[in-house]
Amino acid sequence: MTTHDEQTLLDQASRLRKDIPPERDLWPGIEAAIADATPAGRRDPGRNRWPAAAALAATLVLALLIGYGAGRGTPEGSNGATALQPVSLVEAAGLLETRRTMAAEIEAGLHRLPPDAQAVVIENLATIGTALDEIDAVLAEAPPSGLDRQVLMALYVDQLALLGSVRQLVLHSNQEILL
C-alpha cells in the first residue's frame, strides 16, 4: 500500500459505524445484577443517606465501645483512644474481634439476669449473630466495592451497635431488663 492508502485506511476506520445494537435486550440481566448487588433491593432516592447513616452508626458504636473499653479496663499505659484504634469501618477484622469480645462478655454476664430475661437476650443475640454472619459472608464471598461495601459495613456496624446495647444492658442491669 502507498501513503495514500494509509490515509484511506484511517479515513475508512474513522467512518466505521460507532453504534452497534446488541442482538438481544441486555437490560433484564443488568437489572437483575443490580438487584443482586444491592442488599436492600433497588436503591431508593434516599440511598445517599447511607454515608451519613454509616457515620451515625459508627458514632454509636464508638460511644458504646468507649464504655466497653472503660468497663473492661485497658492495658497499662494505653488510653481509650488506643483501645479503639482497631475499630474502623474498613477493617472488618477489628469489628469481628470487637464482636467476639462483646459476645463473650454478654455470655459471661447472662447469669445476672432472671431466666426469662436470659431467654430474651439469647434470642436477640441469635438474631443479631445471624445478621452479622450474613453480612460477613457477603463481604467475604464477593468483596464489593464503593457504595455497596459502605452499605454492608454500615449494616454491620448497625448490628454491632445493637450488640453493644445488649452488652451494656447485661453488664449494667439491675435485673429489670426489657428487650
Add this chain to the structure above:
Amino acid sequence: MTDPAPTSDSAVVALPGGSERGLAALVDAARSGDGRAFERLYRQTVDAVYGLCLRLTANPALAEDCVQQTYLQAWRNLDRFRGDSALSTWLHRIAVNEVRGHFRRESRHEVDSADEEPPARAPGSGTDIDLERAIAALPERNRAVFVLVGVYGYPHEEAARMLDMAVGTSKAHFHQARRRLMDRLGTQT
C-alpha cells in the same frame, strides 16, 4: 477496578437518542435511585457501549457480558460521574476496564486473540466488513489501541489512560496495527 471517572472532556462519540444535556438529567435522576431513569440511560447509550465492547473483544457473547458489567459498574459509581466529561467517555472507560479485566482473568494472550474468528456481525458495506474483520484479527492490544484511536477518535493520551499504558506505547501499538491492517487488506485486493 480502577476509578472509571474520566478526567478530561474528550468525548468523540455522539450518543443516539439524546443530547448530553438530556443524558445528564437522566444521570441525575438515576443517581437519586430512579431505576427507570437508569434504564432509559442504558437504552440511549447501549449501542455505543456494545459497539466498543464488540470491537475490543471480537466476540459477541463476551461483548454482551462486558456491556452488562459496564452498566452494573456505572450504576454503582454514578456518584463518581461529575459531568466534567461526556457520559460516553465515562461509559467507554468503564467498558474498556471491563474488557481488560476479562482478558486478565482469562489469561488471554495476544497470540490467541489474533487467531479468533472475527465478529459475525460486522456492520457496514463490503469494504467496511473487510476492515472490520481485519481489525478483529489484530492482536489484543493492537486492536484495542486502533479501535479507540482509529475508529472512535480518542487521542492517544486518552486511549493510553484507558488502557493503562504509556502514550508512546499506545502510538507504537497504533503504528503496528496500521501496518498489519494494510498488510492484511493489501493481500486481499
